[in-house]
Amino acid sequence: MRLVYFLILGGAALFAQSTVIPFLLPYWLVSGMDLPLIVVVHVALTRGKVHGMMAGAALGYLQDAMSGGVIGINGLAKIVGGFSGGYLREKFFVSSIAHRAGSVAGAVLFSVLSKVVVLSLFAQPRPGLLSPLLLWTFMGNALLALASHSLLVRLEGRAGIRREEELSLGD
């Protein structure tokens, strides 16, 4: 059931990012928003490094294929995001809102930075390190990921998707 739930969550993020969000919101707001990354961070924080990396690989590769860009760039960035989310979860134990915010922001930051590094490494066009786009990508996604993660944790607890030990870890 949990696998089906995470598959639906990932699919919904990709669908929303490619269809619903551009339809509803102006481009300047959408330009940095990365819903698949938010799902990857959520999976990593609730299920750990391995699941985070697997979710990152799947969603990142699909995102690359759908966007017509170089396949693997988002894949790699989200693998790093998934790993760092899981790693920070273990380190900080995600026991308070501050620790949780730090873990979410760290995972998003590592993912965004790894994407910039890979783009530079392969001489692909990329935003500048201090560009508004990059800052917006980091800050916007970190805030959205924190809000979404907190909301999903509650919903999953109520729906019985998460186990007791995970609930005590996550809350």
Next chain:
Amino acid sequence: MPGPGGTLRDFLARRREGLLLVLLVALSLLIISRQVRDPGGMTYFRKAVIAVTTPFQSGFRAVTGGISRVWNGYVFLFGVRTENRRLREEVGRLRSEVQELREELFRAGRLEEFAAYRSETGFEGIAGRVIGESPDPWTRTVVVNLGSSDGVQRGMPVVTPAGLVGRVVEVAGRSCVVRLIVDRSSRVPVLVSRSRARAVLEGENSGTCQLKYLDRTEDVAEGDTVITSGLAGIFPRGVEVGTITQVIKRNHGLYQYAKLLPKAPLGRLEDVLILELQGGQEPEL
């Protein structure tokens, strides 16, 4: 005491997550390096993903179109309480029909514009509808509901009567991905219409583009119209691209730069015209 096999097993068990990270990252780097060398690679994977996602995107567009028609044509009428139910229903139905007809008329008007554009310019092509956008926020692409079954090929230029939109970068059976000219990796050889100065247009991932490799001795001014030069054999010559909004000339360097605002409404594209390839050959992208 554990043997050498046990020690290796312990090591692998302890480092399982780190090893998986290294493996996945190495695999991704390998795939990316192959892609960068051969941009046409991984075509089957792309085609499969696009083919699977297209029905969802088309469905969403159809549903939102329907909801918007119903909202505009029927729900709006619920505020009119003085009229009786039969009349309200009748008016609602008629309004809904009018709204549908308006939408059809609007679309027919656009297609008529496309037909006029085709006969004016002599460009051959087919009209398609935008059904989705890139799920990657750093990439400016759109999905159009025409694919290989409609004769679409990789590299085909995409326009609207207002101006250049981009080019097809991936084709599935019933849809294709179009890279917009504002995408950071888009390059279009262009001419400044008034002075015939040559330049290369690069996207900035925002609503604007930048003109690069523009000789600093060339006469370029704000308000100048920029058209495609037809060089490189991808875009036909003479398609309007946009208007120069700012000229940047530094004290040093061989080139000057300019900002360009595209003429095509790239932020709210609905219908586009996919043009035939120049000479019928797929260009090297």
